[in-house]
Amino acid sequence: MARLAAVAAQPSRRIIGLMSGTSLDGLDVVLCRCTGAGATLHVALEHFATVPYPLDLQQRLRAISQPTVQLQDVVVLHAEVARRQADMVLACLQKWGVGPAEVDVLASHGQTIWHAPRHQHGRPEFAHHATLQIGDGDHLAQLTGILTLSDFRQKHVAAGYEGAPLAPFADELLFRQPGVNRLLLNLGGIANFTLLPADGGPALATDTGPANTLLDHVVRQHYPNKSYDAGGYLAAQGHVHAGLLAALLAHPFFAQPFPKTTGPELFSPAYLKASQAKTSTTSLPAPDLLATLVELAATSVAQAARHYLGPQPTAEVLMSGGGAHNATLLAALARHLPTARLLSTAKASVPPDAKEALLFAVLANETLAGHPALSLGKISLPG
Numbered sequence: 001m002a003r004l005a006a007v008a009a010q011p012s013r014r015i016i017g018l019m020s021g022t023s024l025d026g027l028d029v030v031l032c033r034c035t036g037a038g039a040t041l042h043v044a045l046e047h048f049a050t051v052p053y054p055l056d057l058q059q060r061l062r063a064i065s066q067p068t069v070q071l072q073d074v075v076v077l078h079a080e081v082a083r084r085q086a087d088m089v090l091a092c093l094q095k096w097g098v099g100p101a102e103v104d105v106l107a108s109h110g111q112t113i114w115h116a117p118r119h120q121h122g123r124p125e126f127a128h129h130a131t132l133q134i135g136d137g138d139h140l141a142q143l144t145g146i147l148t149l150s151d152f153r154q155k156h157v158a159a160g161y162e163g164a165p166l167a168p169f170a171d172e173l174l175f176r177q178p179g180v181n182r183l184l185l186n187l188g189g190i191a192n193f194t195l196l197p198a199d200g201g202p203a204l205a206t207d208t209g210p211a212n213t214l215l216d217h218v219v220r221q222h223y224p225n226k227s228y229d230a231g232g233y234l235a236a237q238g239h240v241h242a243g244l245l246a247a248l249l250a251h252p253f254f255a256q257p258f259p260k261t262t263g264p265e266l267f268s269p270a271y272l273k274a275s276q277a278k279t280s281t282t283s284l285p286a287p288d289l290l291a292t293l294v295e296l297a298a299t300s301v302a303q304a305a306r307h308y309l310g311p312q313p314t315a316e317v318l319m320s321g322g323g324a325h326n327a328t329l330l331a332a333l334a335r336h337l338p339t340a341r342l343l344s345t346a347k348a349s350v351p352p353d354a355k356e357a358l359l360f361a362v363l364a365n366e367t368l369a370g371h372p373a374l375s376l377g378k379i380s381l382p383g
């Protein structure tokens with residue numbers, strides 16, 4: 001406890017942030033120094049790496065995010081994900097020449113295995129939101145020897161919110177620019193954005209729908225040696241199928257009021273398969289499927305942007321996440337949002353692949369600094 005009190009009292013903290021998102025491609029690891037907190041926060045990024053998940057871990061995580069999951073697999077993976085992530089952290093630190101004792105805090109998102117906002121779980125007897133992230137913080141603290149904060153979403157849910165997006169809390173501190181509408185668009189498995197309005201109004205955030213989750217699924221199905229469509233090269237060779245696009249957009253999520261959150265549970269291979277069956281497109285060539293899914297992502301992002309910013313959104317769109325490397329998706333976004341300036345978070349000195357891991361470092365820093373309204377995460381003491 002003395003260590004916790006000491007870290008809480010420090011004017012500046014060296015923090016590792018960990019994020020593994022819905023794509024299950026690997027663990028993003030950042031090491032940063034957070035000085036101050038809230039309005040006085042300054043973050044200096046020291047190191048960043050993405051450690052790919054081994055194929056067996058990817059496959060087992062994908063298998064437990066299915067309705068027919070074996071409970072024992074969840075129990076085992078709760079400990080195993082944390083232990084494997086601890087090894088990944090220690091390997092990064094060794095590569096960077098930093099000892100665990102030189103790090104004050106480890107901030108871990110864990111792995112979302114099921115996200116169940118009220119409108120999605122369909123259990124009338126429980127009128128509340130629910131979400132589950134695995135990868136237990138005690139294992140991380142014990143194996144790395146670093147004070148760990150984890151499980152950031154549960155308190156958000158306990159307070160009546162959906163457990164996501166959490167990005168606006170950090171986006172507000174890192175990216176606010178008076179006089180400019182800034183849209184922080186993260187193109188991960190699922191796409192989500194934070195709007196920081198030019199007039200200084202409060203940050204607004206929502207998920208918009210699938211970005212890479214179904215693209216990756218189609219690539220894995222049709223191209224055995226690939227796990228994603230690098231650069232959007234395959235999608236660029238296809239044509240959008242208007243009928244399939246309309247069927248995909250008919251999903252009730254798109255008609256739900258903003259803000260809203262979702263996950264791959266909803267935008268699953270079964271949803272794609274059902275939309276294909278409805279439109280007799282089960283034999284559509286893979287590039288056409290990919291082109292249609294890229295169009296779905298761009299259309300749904302643009303629809304959400306127009307909801308918040310009017311028919312011709314003028315904003316700096318600062319993009320992050322793996323989808324920011326998909327040139328076909330970026331071209332589609334530019335077509336849908338011709339009045340917006342499409343940029344990368346690098347414009348604000350945050351590398352686009354490091355952004356989400358940085359978010360959890362910032363959230364841990366706010367909790368430890370005693371932010372009056374932002375104290376997310378559970379604390380695990382090492383030793």
Ligand SMILES: Nc1ncnc2c1ncn2[C@@H]1O[C@H](COP(=O)(O)OP(=O)(O)OP(=O)(O)O)[C@@H](O)[C@H]1O
Nearest residue numbers: 021022023188189190212228230231321322323325
């Ligand atoms: N060079 C690239 N070209 C095209 N797509 C890419 C490239 N690199 C990564 N991606 C896509 O980005 C995905 C990973 O993105 P990211 O790590 O941001 O997602 P995530 O954090 O797992 O998801 P979420 O933010 O929804 O939780 C990959 O699965 C792939 O589809």
Ligand SMILES: CC(=O)N[C@H]1[C@@H]2OC[C@@H](O2)[C@@H](O)[C@@H]1O[C@H](C)C(=O)O
Nearest residue numbers: 112115164165166167190192207356
């Ligand atoms: C429940 C969950 O893990 N949601 C993730 C996911 O990935 C993107 C989108 O869906 C977003 O809602 C969220 O992550 C980011 C970091 C957030 O909470 O802001």
